[in-house]
Amino acid sequence: MPTPRPALTEPRRTLEASALALRSWTVRQQLAAAGFSVGFALLIGIPTVLIPNPVFGREIPVVAWNYPVWIATSILAGMLAATYVRPARGGDDAKDVDGEPDAASRFGVVGGVLAWFAVGCPVCNKIALLALGYSGALTWFAPVQPYLAATALVTTAGALVMRLRGQTLCTRSPSVVARA
Numbered sequence: 001m002p003t004p005r006p007a008l009t010e011p012r013r014t015l016e017a018s019a020l021a022l023r024s025w026t027v028r029q030q031l032a033a034a035g036f037s038v039g040f041a042l043l044i045g046i047p048t049v050l051i052p053n054p055v056f057g058r059e060i061p062v063v064a065w066n067y068p069v070w071i072a073t074s075i076l077a078g079m080l081a082a083t084y085v086r087p088a089r090g091g092d093d094a095k096d097v098d099g100e101p102d103a104a105s106r107f108g109v110v111g112g113v114l115a116w117f118a119v120g121c122p123v124c125n126k127i128a129l130l131a132l133g134y135s136g137a138l139t140w141f142a143p144v145q146p147y148l149a150a151t152a153l154v155t156t157a158g159a160l161v162m163r164l165r166g167q168t169l170c171t172r173s174p175s176v177v178a179r180a
Helices: 010-023 027-045 066-082 103-119 126-169 174-179
Strands: none
Touching: 010 126, 027 066, 027 103, 066 103, 066 126, 103 126
């Protein structure tokens, strides 16, 4: 008689479902993830001068942790965006059953905005500069940036896991769920 398999805990089930979803991605979704990652990296890297350019300037030099946060957030955001790419004709979209944007979309946007604030120059940020002044931006905002970076990474990773989990555990289309 086979021994019963222990029930999976929810976090483990979520991670396994997310890994299964990643393994089932088509070439189209993988290319979309790479393209979106590069696009997000450029969108964040150029204005924050992580990519040196003649258009934008930065008064405070880049801190060493800015680059890994920027790259990791770009990869996570690209993968998150690719979860909205249909593997073929049909599939899901970025809406709930109610027609509202899903929670992962909102978390992804929050993660992207936090990443921009985290890796940007503290005194080049007009919001921080207007609210705190030059010395306040250096004294108060700059020390908070690593925490913003951590929050951005966790938020974006959480949104990605939510989307990936839903691709394997929620296989019914919204119209089927609405009728049930």
